Amino acid sequence: MSLLLPQWNAPASVCACSTTRQDGYSQPPWDAFNLGMHVGDDTHHVELNRQRLIQLAGLPSPPIWLEQVHGTDVVNLPTLQAVPRADAAYTQQRGVVCAVMSADCLPVLLCSQYGDEIAAVHAGWRGLLAGVLEQTLKSFRAPPRHIIAWLGPAIGPQAFEVGAEVRDAFINHNHATAAFFLPAGNRFYADLWQLARHRLQAAGIVTISGGGECTYQQAGQFFSYRRDGITGRMASLIWLI
DSSP, X not given: OOEXXXXXOOOTTEEEEEEOSOSOSOOTTSOSOOOOTTSSOOHHHHHHHHHHHHHHHTOSSOOBOOBOOSSOOEEESSOSOSSOBOSEEEEOSTTOOEEEEESSSEEEEEEETXXXXXXXXXXXXXXXXXXXXXXXXXXXXXXXXXXXXXXXOBOOTTTOEEOHHHHXXXXXXXXXXXGGEEEETTEEEEOHHHHHHHHHHHHTOOEEEEOOOBTTTOTTTOOOHHHHSSOOOEEEEEEEO
């Protein structure tokens, strides 16, 4: 299966999907549906995969890819920048495809209940801690209680080991996040989905779905940088029709 479709109550004007690693042109170790140009794969294979994505998902236009840097910048699409340096994309325009790539980090898709504004967010632990979700919500005209969120495939809480400094940084921001870290020897297992849910709920969002698809453990379905090192990238995309 090449595409995952979010199970969420988005308006009919909102379309979204997340890719898997299956059914593409790339050869090992990027096999097979790699969409990342920056990971050492044959660029021709990546171009073929990106064209295949447009066809499979029925995209109204090619995705606008970002240069992701684990920060909090949000780009309002469309833009004159060829490859925007940002970790989230927002738009109110129909036919514009917001996209983020991942291979363990958490993709978050957002839309208003009115079906007239959307965003895609790349949220690894650094971005979550720095406030990339909150920064993206500032782009919306709709209040947070009228925004719907979907959490995509990411490294799960039985696989994502972090150091005490990461746990401490989250706890220093909000002590309640201690519940989302479990001891693993001298390190901790972190739950990205719960950390993201906590941030979204604190911002006022009440409708949150998704989570549970572990990129690290589901090797046949997803790329995982933490597991494989040299590997491909999936994409999570959202657009208005």
